[in-house]
Amino acid sequence: MAKLSKEYFLNEDVLFLAKDLLGKKLFSNINGHLTGGIIVETEAYQAPEDKASHAFGNKRTPRTEPFYLEGGIAYVYLCYGIHNLFNIVTNKENIPHAILIRAIEPSEGIEIMLERRRRIKISSDLTAGPGALSVALGINVNHNKEDLTGNTIWLEDNLKVIDESIIKGPRVGVAYAGEWASMPWRFKIKDNHWVSKAK
């Protein structure tokens, strides 16, 4: 399958991309271990308007720098002091859009992912939720600003998911963002076993 190109991530419509990424494959090749799966759940963050984004109001701090780079790179940050959350930066330079990958359906390197997650058996929560997914794929804050068209973390074209199979809903864990918290910018594949359990 074809690797997604730089141009793909430069698309100006982050909501389209968040939806379009469903069904595509996310891979990592870290320390010689190939792991990956099909994206089944995403969330779009579109600053500067979006109060739920770290780059709300074009805020610039060392942490938010990746948002302003050209699309096609990773934004990885530490949440709750424990979890590495993996985002894809999109759109042109200086437009702080990003997509949080919330869940994948494991396909490649399942043994490796089980080991990283310290699990014996595969279960539906292996890669469900942004923190869990990063552990399974071996992604951490060292991969911040990583080029997503290279050979460490990349995406590939795969299934086409039709609109009828996509559920839209409000994003998770962003209640502080007021009216922006209720925007239906979370997308997931309907009836998929591998989506996160978050409400």
Place this chain on the structure above:
DNA sequence: GAGTAGATCGGCT
């Protein structure tokens, strides 16, 4: 099965 506390630390005020 549902509900909740605790973990744990960088970023920002």
Place this chain on the structure above:
DNA sequence: GCCGATCTACTCG
């Protein structure tokens, strides 16, 4: 010094 784009384990039933 406070708190977060979360997960797990543990309780109770």
